[in-house]
Amino acid sequence: MVSFNNIIGHEEIIRHLQNAMKTGKVSHSYIFTGRPGSGKKLLATTYAMTLQCEAGGTEPCQKCDSCKKALGKNHPDIIMVNHEKPGTISIDEIREQVIHDVAIKPYSSPHKVYIIPDAEMMTVQAQNALLKTIEEPPEYAVIMLLTSNADALLPTIQSRCVRLDLKVVDDSLVKKYLMERLHVPDYQAEIDASFAQGSIGRAKEAATSEEFSRMTEKALKILKYVNTMEVYELSDEIKALSDEKQNISDYLDIFQFWFRDVLMFKATQEVDNLVFKQEINYIKEQASQRSYENLEKILEALEKTKVRLRANVNFELALELLFLTIRER
Template identity: 45%
Template sequence: MFEQIIGNEHIKEFFVHALEQQKVPHACILSGEDGLGKRLFAEEFSKALQCEGSGAKPCGKCRSCLQMAGHNHPDVIYVGHEKPASIGVDDIRRGLNQDILIRPYQSAHKVYIVDEAEKMTIQAQNALLKTLEEPPGYGVILLLSENAESFLPTILSRAVVLNLKPVLDSQLRGALAGLGLQEDKLETIVRFAGGNIGKARKMAESESFSVMMSRILQLLRNVRKMDLEQLLETIRSLEEYKLQVKDCIDFMERWYRDVLLFKATNDMNLLVFKDEFRYIRQEAQICSFPGIETILEGMETAKRRLDANVNYELTMELMLLTIQEN
């Protein structure tokens, strides 16, 4: 089980022990940034839990395993939501609370996977709480979230919180080894991905990653010299690439974390972007510690606004102004 998942051994051990001891929790929160493997863990655990084969689970051959492979298992339900920016109370009531009252169709358990669970409104969380307080014995709820702190304390107290962590750079290189990447591109991806395998694979598969990186670096080097329209034009040009704009912001954020690190330590060897030392040192001399923190907070705010479908150009304009003014 979990052989194809790299890293996060503590989560593998938890799920294996739960299955072996037949002490499956009614609710788990898998928490970590996008790309760390939350959904992969949830699906692999569900596959093993529902497996009908004998011996090691999941067997990969039984009816249940084949249904899981085709994402059409009747007792593994993906709870969706109508609005992209939020999961409302009706989504939880219809997709989970009412459905969980119906016994499993063919398995001993009925599993509910709620992706982007941090988007649940307070009302939706309170609705879910009613089920968590008295769950049926066969019910298993897996909440996938980028931030466990977004949940009400009453939800957290009734679920097992499993925090996913980035993998080691050596593990990341191993995961990308079979993709035939040139050494310099491989190392750039490893440095930028920060132990996030999903993000690293997406970059490796993007033919435009190197061009995107060059344009963002050019923007960061000249952010204080360019006027706002020039900056916005550069940001607009990034939309043509396959990587999401949030990945571009992540890239900028990591560059500014290097600025903060160098300002605090004056040690270039600690930098992710060592090749950018000249520009990072220059920015560290200009910015104060509170200024850098404000810039980083502005980037996080921009990502939240994009998740909430706030106007793209307005969001990016505010972020760029925050950089220029600090």
């Protein structure tokens, strides 16, 4: 059910939007900005649906004609702007889907709502063309720009929009959501929530992806036995990871959670705050074998590896250097 009540976190933004509807102070243009998977689209579509709802409340009623059309994604006055080329939104697409269209009055609603996902992909020409509509919008127009990089938008656009920054959602809320809504078991929800780093979208993806559980399994196998592996076995693992270059940053995240757990257990001897609670025996063992200095060094090496890979350093070499650090005592 599409409803503000079903959105996890972002209470301040929801309050702001509901207040705007209550007081009749709906802005003509908004920027929703936050990391990928933070819930920008869900907030924008829920807001659009509520604005058009015939009941006129601060939640969509789900029952009226307008809500049914919005749920069926065929509402004539809620326009989701799309683009053909990956990575760019052209001036023609903005002209056709927004500028020319906005001159036509709404079919059956109080507003005409335009949602532009990946707004940072608009070319400068497209942004300049849109600026005129944002500066002099028709009474009924509401334009929502969704972006994970608001700085890519022209300062003139930024200054004329209400900016809503989506904060990361607390891990405990993400975990609760996964367990209650998606029925993910406790220990798995812990891993998925840590991996998601405050993004419900990313948590959902991890929880429902067979690929992610396969990766977690593979990463844990390496982490648990890295110190007892023969050199040739380690080379095989590095080769296997090289075949999955596209997933390497996810693997490095999992490695980071593991060594943070080892460090945390070494410092506190407590299990409660660990991500990989179910591997406590291995974590205990590594915590007793490794020094604080060694663990700090490994966590630094993981950060360095991420930087090296972003800078396109030789992939296998970067991983070899990382594993050398991990195997040091």
